[in-house]
Amino acid sequence: MRASRRALADDLEARGVREVRYLQQVHGADVEVVTAAAGADAPDAPAVDAAVTAVPGVALAVLVADCVPVLLADPAAGVVGVAHAGRRGAVARTALRAVEAMRDLGARDVSAVLGPSICGRCYEVPAALRAQVAADDPVAATTTWDGAPALDVAALVLEQLVGAGVRAEQLPGCTAERADLWSYRRDGAASGRFAGLAWVPA
Numbered sequence: 001m002r003a004s005r006r007a008l009a010d011d012l013e014a015r016g017v018r019e020v021r022y023l024q025q026v027h028g029a030d031v032e033v034v035t036a037a038a039g040a041d042a043p044d045a046p047a048v049d050a051a052v053t054a055v056p057g058v059a060l061a062v063l064v065a066d067c068v069p070v071l072l073a074d075p076a077a078g079v080v081g082v083a084h085a086g087r088r089g090a091v092a093r094t095a096l097r098a099v100e101a102m103r104d105l106g107a108r109d110v111s112a113v114l115g116p117s118i119c120g121r122c123y124e125v126p127a128a129l130r131a132q133v134a135a136d137d138p139v140a141a142t143t144t145w146d147g148a149p150a151l152d153v154a155a156l157v158l159e160q161l162v163g164a165g166v167r168a169e170q171l172p173g174c175t176a177e178r179a180d181l182w183s184y185r186r187d188g189a190a191s192g193r194f195a196g197l198a199w200v201p202a
Contacts, residue, residue: 008195016202018057025049025063025084029092031101034058049089050098052081054105057202061195066123066175066184068154069115069196070095072166074107080198089127090140090156091133096164110166115196116173118179120152121145123176123185 009020018037024045032046034053052072052145060082062069067086071078072095079102083095099110120142132151133156134141142154145148154170161168175183184191 003145007026007173011057012199015048016074017055018119018202019060019200020061020197021045021053022061022063023048023051023082026120027084027086027088029089029094031081031094031097034060039150049085049094050081050101052079052084052098052101052105054079059197060201061200062198063195064115064175064191065191065193066118066185068117068128068157070098070157071113071196071198071200072098072110073104073112073116074104074110075086076109077105077107078200079105080197080200085153085157087133087151087153090153090160091137091158095115095157098158099161099164099166112161112166112168112191114154114157114170116171116175116178118153118176118183119174119202120150120155122149122150123153124150140169168192 022045024047026047030048032048032051037058062082062084070083072081081098081102083098124144127149137156139159140151142152176179178187182192
């Protein structure tokens with residue numbers, strides 16, 4: 001993991017990124033507002049599932065292996081954000097909290113890209129859980145390829161963002177189906193993580 005992060009940092013340095021800030025993702029809805037570059041004094045990763053910043057050269061990283069990675073930006077305002085939205089994060093509106101935090105920093109025209117995640121056809125859940133989520137968010141309810149109850153978390157996050165006035169698009173690719181993407185549901189503890197990053201150019 002350290003070698004991968006070092007290689008990523010070296011690659012980003014050539015693009016003007018001075019540091020990468022990771023999150024200690026806990027499937028919650030708290031948002032970290034990064035107000036300054038920390039350099040060598042960077043604190044430990046905060047226990048949050050979203051972060052926003054207007055600091056040039058500080059990249060925010062979200063790590064996933066089935067959950068929805070949400071990358072947010074308002075280039076004109078110079079504000080970016082990331083959010084980690086699994087089932088619990090989507091229900092808790094984590095991505096929307098990140099948008100709100102960006103607007104507090106001056107963002108007005110936020111766009112979003114949802115990276116690859118597990119699709120609704122592969123994310124089987126107990127029927128009672130699907131019913132619980134669908135009671136407030138019917139768009140999330142779906143079935144697997146063989147008809148079992150399932151949830152489409154990306155569809156829920158996409159609906160939330162569009163409803164909040166965010167221009168959002170979803171990149172194709174199911175993590176459970178594609179061998180070139182990490183999937184915790186498919187591979188269990190052997191699964192790694194892939195990263196989505198957003199930063200304001202320095």
